[in-house]
Amino acid sequence: MTRFVIFTTPRTGSTLLIKSLDTHPEIMCAGEIFFFKGAVFHNEYKYHFIKIPGIGNKLNYVVNYPFVWLKLKGFLNRFFTSNSKGEQARGFKLMHYQTYYLPGVVDYLAKEKIRVIVLIRKNVLRNTLSDLRARSTGVYHNAAGVKVNAIPKFKVDVQELGRKMREIESFNKQLDKASEKLDRKIVYYEDFENWEACIAGVQQFIGVSETKLAAASKKLNPERLEDMLENYDEVKNWLTVNGYSAYLD
Numbered sequence: 245m246t247r248f249v250i251f252t253t254p255r256t257g258s259t260l261l262i263k264s265l266d267t268h269p270e271i272m273c274a275g276e277i278f279f280f281k282g283a284v285f286h287n288e289y290k291y292h293f294i295k296i297p298g299i300g301n302k303l304n305y306v307v308n309y310p311f312v313w314l315k316l317k318g319f320l321n322r323f324f325t326s327n328s329k330g331e332q333a334r335g336f337k338l339m340h341y342q343t344y345y346l347p348g349v350v351d352y353l354a355k356e357k358i359r360v361i362v363l364i365r366k367n368v369l370r371n372t373l374s375d376l377r378a379r380s381t382g383v384y385h386n387a388a389g390v391k392v393n394a395i396p397k398f399k400v401d402v403q404e405l406g407r408k409m410r411e412i413e414s415f416n417k418q419l420d421k422a423s424e425k426l427d428r429k430i431v432y433y434e435d436f437e438n439w440e441a442c443i444a445g446v447q448q449f450i451g452v453s454e455t456k457l458a459a460a461s462k463k464l465n466p467e468r469l470e471d472m473l474e475n476y477d478e479v480k481n482w483l484t485v486n487g488y489s490a491y492l493d
Contacts, residue, residue, distance in 0.1 A: 246451040247324045248335035249353060251423055252363035253415045255374040257433045259285070261363060262337050263460035264443065270332040270452040277323070277336045278346055280304070289323055289336070305345040313347045320352060333450040335361075340419045353426055359450055360426045364416055365433035369483070369491035372408045373472065374465055376400060395464065399474040402482040409488070 250273075252258045262285060265273040275285030280301060284290050293308050324334060343349055353360060365371040380398045420430075429449045435442040439459055447454050469492070470476045483489055 245324075245327060245331065246333040246335075246359060247356065248333060248359040248361060248450045250335065250337045250361045250363055251340065251419065251426075251428075252337065253340050253365075253412070253419055255371050255378065256363050256365040257436055258337050258363050260436070260459060260461050261361075261431075261446075264457050265335075265446070267457055267460065268447070268452060268455055270455075271450070272329060272331045272334045274336040276339060276342070278338065278342045278349075280345075286336075289326075291319055309345065309347060312345065316346060316348055317352060320349075320356075324356075324358075332452050335359075335450070340415060340422065343422065350422055350426075357427055360423055360428040361446060361449065362419060362423045362428050362430045363433065364419065364430065367434065367491060368409050368412050368416070369488060370465075371412050371433075372405060373400070373469075375412075376405070376408065377465060377472065397472060397474045400479055402479060405479065405482070406486060 250258055250262060259275070262273045262275055265271050266285075272286070274289045277284060277286075277290050279290070280293055280295075293304070294311065295304055296307060299307075323336070327334065338349070352358070377395070377398055429446070431442065431446065436459075440456065443457050444454050466472050469479070473479055480492060483492060
């Protein structure tokens with residue numbers, strides 16, 4: 245059985261990828277099993293953190309750190325050896341920021357030769373706007389069939405836009421650096437435009453039979469920035485002045 249991880253950052257299409265792969269009869273693909281705050285896709289496999297009310301997530305991460313250090317390898321071994329459905333590949337989603345409170349997780353992936361699908365969104369502007377719009381509207385995915393034009397336009401603070409774009413650029417570099425010595429396949433969000441070829445390449449990488457898989461969800465955000473942003477002209481001017489005009493094409 246192939247063991248794999250989808251290693252990524254927020255708003256890169258990872259939920260689309262894991263839920264689509266999970267429909268393959270030979271694959272079990274779980275969500276963020278190390279998500280601290282709440283339930284995840286295939287919640288039955290989720291790691292159970294110690295949660296002390298009233299101290300905030302950062303202090304809770306500190307409290308959990310030594311316990312995760314002791315338990316992580318055993319937990320992952322059990323996850324990857326559980327095979328109740330006879331699948332040929334089993335994996336989960338790992339967000340890059342989660343490596344900060346999961347001591348030894350990257351070393352585990354390397355030593356155990358876990359196959360790693362590194363998912364990156366090259367269009368940093370779209371990545372940023374997807375994040376800001378989701379936070380503004382509270383709508384993160386369209387599993388319920390939300391229509392694109394049902395979500396209102398929103399106004400972007402250009403200073404926040406710049407800060408977030410630079411942050412995502414940094415995260416992408418960190419993700420690439422953290423995974424460079426792993427058995428990896430880099431997939432770009434933009435590759436989803438050629439869905440069948442992209443998903444076939446992923447299936448080949450994790451060693452399952454090539455099967456046509458429908459995309460588990462559709463895009464929420466419109467193609468035209470003008471249809472998303474209340475202050476499109478202001479954003480366009482800021483991008484042009486600050487060297488990001490290529491993202492306007």
